[in-house]
Amino acid sequence: MAPKTHSLMWSGLALLIVYLAVSLPLPVIATFVTEQLHFSNALGGLAVGAAFLTTIFTRGWAGRFSDKRGGQLCLFYGLALYSLAIFICFLAAWRMSQPSLALILLLVGRALLGVGESFAIVGILSWRIDLKGPDRSGLVFAVVGAVMYGSLAIGGPLGLYIYKTWGLAKLTLVCLPLPLMGWVMFSLAPKSAPRPAKQKTPFLSIIGRVWAQGTVVGLQGVGFALIGAFINRYFANKGWLGAGYALTAFGAGFVLTRLCFGRLPDLYGGYRVAVVALSLEALGQALLWLAPFSAVALGGAFLTGLGCSLVYPAMGLEIIKISAPEIRGAAVGAFAIFQDVAYGATAPVVGFFIDHFGYSIVFPLGLLAAILGLILALILKKSAYIKTKERESLAQN
Numbered sequence: 001m002a003p004k005t006h007s008l009m010w011s012g013l014a015l016l017i018v019y020l021a022v023s024l025p026l027p028v029i030a031t032f033v034t035e036q037l038h039f040s041n042a043l044g045g046l047a048v049g050a051a052f053l054t055t056i057f058t059r060g061w062a063g064r065f066s067d068k069r070g071g072q073l074c075l076f077y078g079l080a081l082y083s084l085a086i087f088i089c090f091l092a093a094w095r096m097s098q099p100s101l102a103l104i105l106l107l108v109g110r111a112l113l114g115v116g117e118s119f120a121i122v123g124i125l126s127w128r129i130d131l132k133g134p135d136r137s138g139l140v141f142a143v144v145g146a147v148m149y150g151s152l153a154i155g156g157p158l159g160l161y162i163y164k165t166w167g168l169a170k171l172t173l174v175c176l177p178l179p180l181m182g183w184v185m186f187s188l189a190p191k192s193a194p195r196p197a198k199q200k201t202p203f204l205s206i207i208g209r210v211w212a213q214g215t216v217v218g219l220q221g222v223g224f225a226l227i228g229a230f231i232n233r234y235f236a237n238k239g240w241l242g243a244g245y246a247l248t249a250f251g252a253g254f255v256l257t258r259l260c261f262g263r264l265p266d267l268y269g270g271y272r273v274a275v276v277a278l279s280l281e282a283l284g285q286a287l288l289w290l291a292p293f294s295a296v297a298l299g300g301a302f303l304t305g306l307g308c309s310l311v312y313p314a315m316g317l318e319i320i321k322i323s324a325p326e327i328r329g330a331a332v333g334a335f336a337i338f339q340d341v342a343y344g345a346t347a348p349v350v351g352f353f354i355d356h357f358g359y360s361i362v363f364p365l366g367l368l369a370a371i372l373g374l375i376l377a378l379i380l381k382k383s384a385y386i387k388t389k390e391r392e393s394l395a396q397n
Contacts, residue, residue, distance in 0.1 A: 011189060012147045015124060018182030019148050021082055021175040022051075022113065023155025025089070026228050027247055028163040028171070030347070033106070034233070036168075037099040041233075045351030048229045050107050052344030054114030056337050060203040062118040063126075063333025067326060071127025074329075075186060078120025082179040085113035086172055093168035114344075121148075122336065126329040129320070141313030142262030146255045149305070152228070153251020157244030160232070201327050206334045209322060212380055213315040214338030216274060219373030220311040221342030223285050223304045223366045224250065229347040230354070230362055231301070237359040240294035246301040253305025261310065270314035271381035277314065278377055281307025282370035289363035300363075307370070312339065318380075342369075 030044035066074040088109030095102045121144070128140045162171045207214075227250055235243035265273045280303055287300030316335060323331035353361045 011124065011128060011186065012143055014182045014185035015144065015147045016151050017185070018079060018082065018120070018179050019151035020155050021086055021178040022117070023152045023247075024159035024162070024175055025168070025171055026152070027156050027160055027232050027244060028168065029106070029110070030229055030351075031232055032093075032163075032168050033103065036096055037103055039099070039103060040351070041354045042348055042351040043103065045229055045347030045349075047103070047106055047110055049225075049344040049347035050110035051114035051117060052225075052340050052342075052347075054111045054344075055118045055340040056344060058115045058118040059122060059333035059337045059340065060206075060330065061333075062122040063330035064203075065119070066122050066126040066329030066333075071123045071125070071130060071329065072186065072189070073123070074119050075123030075127060076183060078116045078118070078123055079179040079183045079186075081112060081116030081119060083176065085109045085116055086175045086179075088112060090169060090172040090176070093172060096168075114340075118333070118336075122329060122333045125332050129328065129332075139262055139266060139313075141316040142258045142265070142310070145309070145312055146258030146262065149251045149254035149258075149309070151251075153248045153255060156247025156251065160244040201330070203330060203334065206323075206327060206330050207337070210319050210331060210335045211338070212376065213270075213318050214335050216278075216373050216377050216380070217312055217315050217335070218338035218342040219369045219376070220278060220281060220308055221339045222346050222369035223281050224308050225343045225346035226285075226350060226362055226366045227288075227301055227304065230350065230359070234359050234362055235294065235297070238294070238297075240297070242294055242298070246298055249298045249301040250305035250308075253302040254309040255305075257306050257309035258313075262313065264310060265314040265317045269384075270316075270318040271377060271384055273310050273314040274377040275374065275381060277307045277310045278370055278374040279307070280304075281311075282367055282374060283307070285363050285366040285370050289360075289367060304366075311373070 026048070029048045030041070033039050033044035033047045034041060062074060062078075065077070086109070088105055092102045092105035092109060095105060125140065125144055128144070132140055159171060162174060227246060231246040232243040235241070235246070284300045284303030284305070284307055287303060288297050289300075291297035291300055316332070319331055319335045320328065350362060350365060353365070
């Protein structure tokens with residue numbers, strides 16, 4: 001049976017293949033920098049976070065491009081940048097005998113991967129929301145996120161296995177054709193119509209509209225960033241085996257929630273869902289911190305995945321509600337910046353703390369971030385409730 005190329009499922013399968021190029025090397029980057037190149041944990045964290053840091057400065061660019069030229073073309077630009085970035089990371093692994101040069105190449109490759117991330121993810125979200133309609137935007141956010149983190153669940157242990165068996169150079173060669181395979185699959189799907197704005201809205205103004213919801217997402221992202229960057233070294237420090245399965249546990253919780261409960265934001269509202277989700281994430285971070293043995297830590301990673309899963313689509317739905325169609329791509333880009341900040345800043349900042357206080361500091365910081373996100377989500381929920389009551393009162397009068 002020929003695939004229905006217009007379906008969200010077909011696009012999800014293509015994105016799963018593409019995103020393995022991101023997820024396979026993720027758990028080994030910090031290890032490569034510290035153990036193979038013999039640099040500090042802070043630089044290892046920077047190598048992980050470089051991909052997320054560059055997205056901060058390019059999400060707006062990607063959003064504008066998507067609004068003017070269409071989400072599908074924006075996605076294709078991202079896939080091309082993925083391929084170039086992976087090739088540069090291969091050169092870094094190839095020049096491992098020259099640690100300083102290898103680190104520079106790795107940072108450049110990771111930074112370029114972040115630019116590709118901006119275009120690829122903003123592109124596919126804008127494209128699918130245009131095709132499905134804004135009333136199903138929560139589902140689109142949920143499916144795209146489920147695919148991305150499902151890729152992490154697969155890519156975490158597989159990437160560690162390939163790295164330990166053959167090294168980073170061969171791991172990057174495995175990743176290299178994946179964006180091209182996704183390109184072919186996405187090219188079979190219909191294009192979305194660009195919606196150029198009649199009057200340009202300053203990007204800073206858009207950020208001002210979405211900062212509160214974005215901050216909730218950013219605080220949520222700290223937990224995942226800690227697992228992605230440091231779980232391998234955290235387990236090794238504890239003398240535990242199975243670090244790769246922590247990413248699998250996180251991804252399993254994340255995907256399970258998205259697949260089973262992805263419609264909850266559309267049905268019950270973003271703020272209500274975010275409050276429950278952040279409570280689960282806080283519990284997961286606490287378990288990772290206090291775990292007496294690896295099985296409990298894996299349970300904490302699973303709970304973190306359950307909690308992180310619906311915060312992004314929940315807040316994304318609230319953003320789509322307040323964004324005009326012609327600036328939707330830019331709004332998605334501005335909103336995503338806050339998660340990029342969390343992903344980009346968490347690894348180097350926490351790496352600095354690890355160098356001074358040890359690995360026991362990692363997940364208390366994740367717990368603190370989740371609690372702060374929960375408090376802000378509760379404030380936004382109460383504010384939305386008050387505004388709804390005011391509108392109902394005005395309508396009755």
